[in-house]
Amino acid sequence: MDNKTGRAAREGSTATIKLVPAVAIPGYLTGEIQSKLAYVDESISRAEVSTGEIILHVSLLEPVTAGQPAVLTSERQLELEEKVQRVVVSMAKGAFAPKVQVLEDHLDRPVYYQLDPMQELFARGEISQEATGIYTLGPLLARLIAYFESQFLSLAESFGAAPYRFPTLIPARYLERVSYFHAFPHSLSFVTHLREDLDVIDQFAQQAACDDHGLDTPANSFASVQALLSPAVCYHLYFALADKPLPGGQFVATAVGNCFRYEAINLTSLERLWNFTMREIIFVGPKDFVLENRETARQHMTAVFEKLGLAYRVESANDPFFVGEFRKQAAFQSAFQLKYEIRASLPFKESTLAVGSYNYHQDFFGRNLAISLPDGSPAHTGCVAFGLERIAFAFLAQFGFDPANWPSDFRESVR
Ligand code: ATP
Ligand code: ZN
Ligand code: MG
Numbered sequence: 350m351d352n353k354t355g356r357a358a359r360e361g362s363t364a365t366i367k368l369v370p371a372v373a374i375p376g377y378l379t380g381e382i383q384s385k386l387a388y389v390d391e392s393i394s395r396a397e398v399s400t401g402e403i404i405l406h407v408s409l410l411e412p413v414t415a416g417q418p419a420v421l422t423s424e425r426q427l428e429l430e431e432k433v434q435r436v437v438v439s440m441a442k443g444a445f446a447p448k449v450q451v452l453e454d455h456l457d458r459p460v461y462y463q464l465d466p467m468q469e470l471f472a473r474g475e476i477s478q479e480a481t482g483i484y485t486l487g488p489l490l491a492r493l494i495a496y497f498e499s500q501f502l503s504l505a506e507s508f509g510a511a512p513y514r515f516p517t518l519i520p521a522r523y524l525e526r527v528s529y530f531h532a533f534p535h536s537l538s539f540v541t542h543l544r545e546d547l548d549v550i551d552q553f554a555q556q557a558a559c560d561d562h563g564l565d566t567p568a569n570s571f572a573s574v575q576a577l578l579s580p581a582v583c584y585h586l587y588f589a590l591a592d593k594p595l596p597g598g599q600f601v602a603t604a605v606g607n608c609f610r611y612e613a614i615n616l617t618s619l620e621r622l623w624n625f626t627m628r629e630i631i632f633v634g635p636k637d638f639v640l641e642n643r644e645t646a647r648q649h650m651t652a653v654f655e656k657l658g659l660a661y662r663v664e665s666a667n668d669p670f671f672v673g674e675f676r677k678q679a680a681f682q683s684a685f686q687l688k689y690e691i692r693a694s695l696p697f698k699e700s701t702l703a704v705g706s707y708n709y710h711q712d713f714f715g716r717n718l719a720i721s722l723p724d725g726s727p728a729h730t731g732c733v734a735f736g737l738e739r740i741a742f743a744f745l746a747q748f749g750f751d752p753a754n755w756p757s758d759f760r761e762s763v764r
Pocket of ligand 3: 667690
């Protein structure tokens with residue numbers, strides 16, 4: 350099938366569409382745009398983005414019968430292409446290259462493993478996949494995570510951080526107050542329950558069944574959404590501190606919690622989960638207090654990672670804002686150096702993965718949630734956030750499964 354903008358080829362029940370981006374995609378945006386194409390259309394099963402070409406793998410909607418060619422109508426193809434181009438234009442048109450600031454570069458440290466740890470983890474029964482982006486972890490990963498947790502807890506201790514436990518659910522109203530729906534709509538996970546109605550509940554109990562798409566339940570059985578699964582840990586602290594003066598004028602807290610980000614077809618392996626765990630150390634107070642502590646935390650972790658021998662780099666980054674917000678917000682974060690990521694080497698794919706981030710939110714939460722300092726001005730906030738599954742995964746990707754290659758104090762605590 351050929352038309353003005355793209356070409357489609359068919360193979361089995363997927364078609365491949367190649368198209369030329371309406372605006373040339375600069376190299377620094379290819380990854381960002383590729384990850385957003387996951388949300389363009391349910392039929393897109395894979396997307397590959399380069400400066401001059403986008404390749405879409407599309408599952409065909411009609412069931413394919415043996416020997417029959419699957420159909421991607423030209424109307425459907427145009428519709429898909431139009432949506433993809435909308436993303437490209439919105440994100441790439443007028444974008445300018447962020448100045449990537451590298452604070453630390455230890456990517457040249459020796460690594461001891463070259464394979465994707467997923468294969469070995471499955472072979473050992475260390476992980477089992479419940480569904481896309483949802484995994485259970487076995488004893489090796491649990492011990493690895495406990496080791497890293499002990500390091501993060503001593504970082505927290507060095508600030509005298511107050512320990513907190515936060516819920517897994519977060520009220521919709523709270524997220525609305527901090528414009529989360531506007532900035533990150535694509536990755537939200539909604540929670541509902543059956544309406545309090547005897548007939549609805551009886552009917553569900555009798556008829557509930559899963560088909561290939563999930564639970565087959567009439568949409569009007571569900572109550573409206575009051576809560577979501579929490580996408581981050583530190584938000585809960587800001588909500589707890591909202592609408593009053595900050596006790597003592599400055600504050601450090603720490604908590605670990607389940608976080609949820611629906612990352613669609615980007616949910617591959619332990620690298621990117623729907624349900625993951627984050628440890629955060631959170632600073633609330635005047636600007637200098639937050640910025641100095643963020644920097645002290647980074648230096649503390651530099652020593653921890655050096656002792657461990659982790660190969661990584663710390664560089665400026667931006668949050669994964671959705672299409673319409675991306676250009677403006679990413680430029681803002683970059684200009685004010687609001688986010689740095691700890692990107693660990695993944696030798697098996699010659700790439701890096703963010704295992705943590707050092708974040709400064711300026712007075713965004715202080716202003717929107719009315720957290721006030723003694724002089725009446727809004728509090729500034731920042732956090733240091735570590736992805737626990739990711740750091741364990743990156744460790745195995747670099748050090749492998751043979752404890753003989755593991756750092757010695759690590760070997761002792763993890764065996
Ligand atoms: P990425 O750039 O990989 O999408 P992020 O910038 O959205 O991550 P943060 O919001 O900084 O991540 O979250 C802090 C840490 O939480 C990340 O550095 C990472 O280790 C972890 N994390 C974030 N999203 C996921 C996910 N989907 N699966 C597993 N860990 C994650
Ligand atoms: Zn945070
Ligand atoms: Mg990131």
